[in-house]
Amino acid sequence: MIETIFFEEQISNHPTTERIRKALPRSTWVPIERYQELFNKRHQNFKLQKKNPALILAKKHENFVLPVPSGFGMDSHKNFYFSHMYNCLYDCKYCFLQGLYSSANFVLFVNYEDFFHSISEKIAEYKGKSLTFFSGYDCDSLAFDKLSGFADHALTFFETFPNVELELRTKSIAINSLLQRKPLDNCIVAFSLSPSEIAKSMDSKAPNINRRINAIKQLAETGWKIGLRFDPLIYTSNWKNLYSSLFEEILNGLNPSMLHSISYGPLRFPKKMYKKAASLHPEQKLFAFPMEETKGIVSYGKKIETEMHDFLKSELNKYTSENKIFQCTI
């Protein structure tokens, strides 16, 4: 349970705030003026905070929808992302959020309606073009859903725009809000996955891979389109076997018509984020590998990246057509 909830006074009567208040009556509720006064404070310790994060309920005022950076890897005319939340319930060792934010507290922007208004404007601006909106860039789309109720709002909204795609990216198995409704043809539930051994070592607090695969199969069987995201790819001594087995485990038995897309991307960090993540986990083997730095980006280097790319592409081609496979390079 979340013990402490900081809430901006301006949204204290917002329906989402009231719903969360009813769900968490025993938590300590502390009023604040703006979420930044807490979230952006200096001298916060992300790692310690992660042990008992607080929830911050806030109102987002601008930049509801942003274009995804080039290299994101999907082939819509235009891709956008939005973040109704900052930070994640899980504690994955490779996660860039630990390098991005100084705080591990969860920020939930309760004014979902303003996100949808902004998305409507983008849809109108690019009328007739194929658009995809990604949720789950700065958070996990579903992990917090039981409390936030966001997925249900988003699906109700996107139901009215059948030509526009919504991707919910997640590691969560909290899929009840999806199973309880008719599948949306324009919604892709995209699961982030790593081989079981890697996830066991690095995806702290996240559901294990078997449970994620079960959730995928359950969703696919009920008609939801599935995205598979192998990002970041982790290099380790027997990585080829690990990834081959994982592909086999997921893709054998998954109805190909329910597979929307597969994407993969190498482990990469902006230099500053890498340094911060490594300093938070100095004992982690992930941060002991002799990474290379090119133009401010820390990675395994071209040789390993190419080897991983070539192998993955040829392995994945065994299961699905090339036009469903994308490489993410950011």
Next chain:
Amino acid sequence: MSEFKDPKNFAKTQFNFCWVIALRAEAIPIIEAFKMKILDNQSLFPIYANETTGHALIISGIGSIKSAAAATFLKNYLQIKNYTAWINLGIAGFSRDPIGDIYQAVKVVSKESGAVFFPGLRLSKLLPAETLVTVSKPESKYNEPVLYDMEAAGFCELVPSFSCNELTYVIKIVSDTANSSSTLITKNLVRDLIEKQLSKISAVLGQIEILVQEEKRRLSLPDEVEDFEKNFRFTETSKHQFREIYRKWKIMFPTKRLDPSEFLNSQPKDIILQLEKEILINAENWNAL
């Protein structure tokens, strides 16, 4: 005692908890509970410590500025490390009875400057959380549903930079309310209020110590590194590079030890290159799990 007074002798001492407390009457129960002895009562602020229990304490006097100044003084005097927890403990006014209740301040507001702080990791299972307002004159009206003190804002302004915000704690015990005037506060009452909460304070320290130990593991430099560095002329930059490469090397070769005799007549850059080379050779079959 005289040997203990030389601040140089504290460089290797590991204090896990530093207390910053305004009044002697508030400090005595803590000094006694953790068997602290006075180190220096000739200095600006009286300092107490016990190396064995890992506690140090400074009596700051009343006021925000004094609290910040005393914390800084203690940090410098005892060369406190960056994994130490800092605790501002004391009495406070409150809008609600009864006196004697103990709270963790999770939001601290300076009435004077309007600055807001959010110290500590929440310890809600042990202590109820409250908002605290630091005032420059004693509060007698208790209009807002908050705690009132005279130090915490100054403490919170500075202390998170010593270790981090999650190791900075403000704990207050209610001494006066609208129904129990601050004029009734005596030294004995203060001592009594704090003594009655010592078991709860001990439980809180148990939780904080877990965080301290985790930070200590993360930040401490192995003796092997310090011993090794003494044998070579590292500049600040090369020392930083060496330590970073050593971290990776040690993860890759956990059972190996750095032996200075293997690097006789080597320059720091040669040592760094050698470690990098060993890491690279091992990387091809690297098990990241």
